[in-house]
Amino acid sequence: xxxxxAASDGCKILIEKTxxxxxxxxxxxxxxxxxxxxxxxxxxxxxxRNALTDAGCPFEDLRLPMPEWQGRRSDPTFAGRxxxxxxxxxGDAFVAETLPIASFIAKRLGxxxxxxxxxxxFREAVASCAYMxxxxxxxxxxxxxxxxxxxxxQRSLAVALPRVLQKFxxxxxxxxxxxxxGGERPVMTDFFVAETFEALRYVMGPDREARFTxxxxxxxxxxxxxxxxxxxxxxxxxxxxxxxxxxxxxVAIARLRSTDLSALGL
Ligand SMILES: N[C@@H](CCC(=O)N[C@@H](CS)C(=O)NCC(=O)O)C(=O)O
Numbered sequence: 001x002x003x004x005x006a007a008s009d010g011c012k013i014l015i016e017k018t019x020x021x022x023x024x025x026x027x028x029x030x031x032x033x034x035x036x037x038x039x040x041x042x043x044x045x046x047x048x049r050n051a052l053t054d055a056g057c058p059f060e061d062l063r064l065p066m067p068e069w070q071g072r073r074s075d076p077t078f079a080g081r082x083x084x085x086x087x088x089x090x091g092d093a094f095v096a097e098t099l100p101i102a103s104f105i106a107k108r109l110g111x112x113x114x115x116x117x118x119x120x121x122f123r124e125a126v127a128s129c130a131y132m133x134x135x136x137x138x139x140x141x142x143x144x145x146x147x148x149x150x151x152x153x154q155r156s157l158a159v160a161l162p163r164v165l166q167k168f169x170x171x172x173x174x175x176x177x178x179x180x181x182g183g184e185r186p187v188m189t190d191f192f193v194a195e196t197f198e199a200l201r202y203v204m205g206p207d208r209e210a211r212f213t214x215x216x217x218x219x220x221x222x223x224x225x226x227x228x229x230x231x232x233x234x235x236x237x238x239x240x241x242x243x244x245x246x247x248x249x250x251v252a253i254a255r256l257r258s259t260d261l262s263a264l265g266l
Pocket of ligand 1: 083
């Protein structure tokens with residue numbers, strides 16, 4: 001793990017913590033000051049929260065209330081030069097954009113240790129596909145009528161779903177037969193795939209779960225396994241209720257869940 005390097009990167013606050021994974025104590029580690037900034041929704045940040053939480057990595061999970069964003073978006077120490085969230089501070093390092101933040105955290109937590117460049121690229125490719133082609137498409141569906149006035153939410157879901165599920169099947173086929181991409185412990189790609197499954201579950205609702213789980217058996221098992229990891233199960237209560245910043249998301253979700261998807265076998 002890279003935390004001694006992170007500590008030598010000029011961290012201001014050092015926290016000594018004993019990390020355990022199952023029954024095995026992995027290391028006594030020094031953590032710098034870590035702040036993850038996002039909104040009080042699952043959105044782009046839950047994967048990052050989960051990776052840090054599961055590693056037992058102390059961090060400030062800053063959830064900016066939406067109305068306060070206008071006052072913070074031009075502060076580069078908060079929103080970065082690209083003026084968007086999430087952003088991450090890790091000691092003196094500042095990182096913006098979800099995928100680069102994920103990659104940075106993965107490196108700092110040692111997820112890439114011992115892997116060659118192709119193996120790292122493969123893991124990042126699976127995470128990128130899950131995030132960009134599935135999660136962001138589902139978010140687009142939830143916001144379809146806001147982004148495209150006149151668009152119908154149910155029609156948007158019915159049109160998007162075949163491609164989303166096809167992509168998810170490709171992701172599912174990339175998962176290892178057992179355990180995680182990281183072997184005995186999950187790594188960033190595992191957290192991406194698990195959160196992608198959670199996003200699909202959320203949009204589709206519990207009544208349909210058995211129908212799409214059959215098409216995504218490895219992802220479903222992975223999501224269950226990640227959900228039950230001790231640190232994450234404990235943190236589950238603090239998980240934001242909403243996926244997006246849409247203020248009436250529950251209305252949109254209720255409408256989406258009542259879509260007739262029988263033509264798709266769902
Ligand atoms: N490409 C960026 C997009 C970040 C982004 O657009 N974040 C949204 C929240 S999900 C945001 O900050 N919106 C406020 C704004 O753009 O003013 C990423 O993947 O992190």
